[in-house]
Amino acid sequence: MALKRNGRTAQYLISLAVSLAAISAGVSVYWSTPMIPKFHSHEAAIEITQEEASWVASLSTPGYVVGSLASSFVVDRFGRRASIIASAVPMAVGTIILQIATKAWMLYMTRLIWGFSTGMFMTVSFIYFVEIADKEIRGKLSVAIRFMFNFGSFLVVSVGSFVSYTTLNRMLIVLPIGHFVACWFIPETPHFYIKEGKVEAAEKSLQLLHGCKDQNELQSRLESLRSDVKKQTRRPGTFKELFTGKQYRRAIVIVIGIKTTQIMSGSLPIQQYAGLIIQESHADIPLSAALISFGAVRFVAGIISSYLVDKVGRRPLLIVTYICTGVTLIIVGIYFYFQEVVGIDIETSSPLRYIPFVGVFLSISLSTIGYDSLVYIIPAEIFPINVKSLAITYLNIYGGLMNFLAVKGFQNMRDWTGLYGVFWYFAAFALLGGTFSFFMAPETKGKSLREILIELQGDLYEEPEERKLNGTKGDVQNRGVKESCELTELACKNEENNRNSTGDS
Incomplete structure (x- = not known):
């Protein structure tokens, strides 16, 4: 139980680090909520029309799409950890553009780039948590991302309702920095290491995440993981395969x-x-x-x-x-x-x-x-x-x-x-x-x-060959049981005949 608690503690701490990065994602998505009323009332430092404001509100989503698409190329090539850390870079770029924005199109750029960062982060982070967490707390840790995302939206709406447009934008500079620093210390998932053939690294990651100090338990987990990953990666990860x-x-x-x-x-x-x-x-x-x-x-x-x-x-x-x-x-x-x-x-x-x-x-x-x-x-x-x-x-x-x-x-x-x-x-x-x-x-x-x-x-x-093999094993076992029963029945009959013969004599 102590080992299990140690592993759970590590999972909770890692969850906290990644979830802190989700604050910046929540801020970027809901930044427009307190800003749109300021645009309409001409309180912002930049003049835009209502039509332009509607584009500012909606352009985060196309950026999210592109960020999600980019994550598919990096998450399996460079790993989950590297992808989460890399998502801080476009967040920082968008925040810098926001500081110097004087035209509506510059706000469009900020929202697109922020959306890119959020799409990349949110896609990878849920994969990350599903692969590191015990099944008993997997849902709780995954929801923690949305929880901190919501906290980010709460912060930007609360603060943005009372401070000026310029002040709020300057305060956002700290977010991508916190994102990068918090996620720098998280480990890679054992699933990715096994997929890449890095067994020793996967073993260390498992030991950290699950608190396994007993070598037999650790090797058992490792072999089970290798079997599952091998079974799941025996087919290609392509568009054609998926659909x-x-x-x-x-x-x-x-x-x-x-x-x-x-x-x-x-x-x-x-x-x-x-x-x-x-x-x-x-x-x-x-x-x-x-x-x-x-x-x-x-x-x-x-x-x-x-x-x-x-x-x-x-x-x-x-x-x-x-x-x-x-x-x-x-x-x-x-x-x-x-x-x-x-x-x-x-x-x-x-x-x-x-x-x-x-x-x-x-x-x-x-x-x-x-x-x-x-x-x-x-x-x-x-x-x-x-x-x-x-x-x-x-x-x-x-x-x-x-x-x-x-x-x-x-x-x-x-x-x-x-x-x-x-x-x-x-x-x-x-x-x-x-x-x-x-x-x-x-x-x-x-x-x-x-x-x-x-x-x-x-x-x-299972593959057809595996099902056939399992079926063959089952048939062999069934035949063995049947033959055993037949032999037992024959032995009983012989014993009964012997008793009858003895009685007659």
Whole structure:
């Protein structure tokens, strides 16, 4: 038990270091939330139009797509650790450009480069945690990334609501430095070392991560890992393999279904335009207080999620949070329907004016506790190592494009249907996500990566030759048992005949 505790301590410390880097990712994504109101009110040091502001809000997503794509080339070539550290470089470049930005296109560059860094970091970090963590705490450590990501968004929204545009931007310089320093001391994963044939390095990494001082236990873990990695890398990690291999089809359907409903349920657009939604509701709430409340609730919800993910499980969290979010968004849509279509002007003193605020508050809480966090963990758990980075990369590219359409299209849909139509659209996808999760989502809590792959792939987890060999071994064992039974039965008959013969005599 002491060795296990030592290993867990190392895993928690490593998780803390990587999670600190996630703060800068959260800041970069949600920097536009407190800045857009400043652009609209001309409080920023740079003059941009509302159309340009919408591009500033949405251009982080295309950068995220490119960063995810780049990670697929570096994560399996240079390793998980090197990729995480390297993601600090574009973050630093984007922050420098922000300090000297005088035109809208320079802000576009900053958002694209920041998105690149975030896409690279978020893709690799979840692969990293899935490969270093014990199965009992794998979900908790993985959610820690989203928790610190949410903390970063809380920081930038809270501080950005009270300081000037220039002051906030200067404060951001410390983030890429902290990212680089925190991740410099983390180890490489034993999975990557085994994949590269570096057995001694993998042994040292296992010893650090799991506290194995007994050589027999260490060698047992090492051999088990070598067997799993060999089995998972016997096939190529190519685009053709991923999309033509029958064993990956169920995993692909699962992650695309969850990713699509997660994005189209509107969690990111609602958070990006939270200030606008509160203003349109005419609720008597200071905008800065509303934005800080939303950041705080994401932070607290992240803590709750890290506790529940390994207690309740992935599948129940997905189902419950999707359905509850859908109901919440329907209610917010009804409020705006009466305001925009029916034309009912709710009195200033009426508590009904707070329905949009409470609804957005609850939807952000629920999505952070459930599907917004799990959509990053599940893909890292259900794909084998040969296609894991490729699958997550393409999933992030798909998700990035969908996020761009969702954020950029928010204003267009609002102009077309009104806010009530926007919220009902998001609610429909949230309810669809709950239904999809009920029928398709696997439960991965407390299962090793090998057990998860066997559950998803079934007989396809083994090559035909292995299945044939296992079948042959089974046939031999069955024949042996049958022959043994026949011999036993014959012996019993002979003994009975002998007794009868003795009795007759």
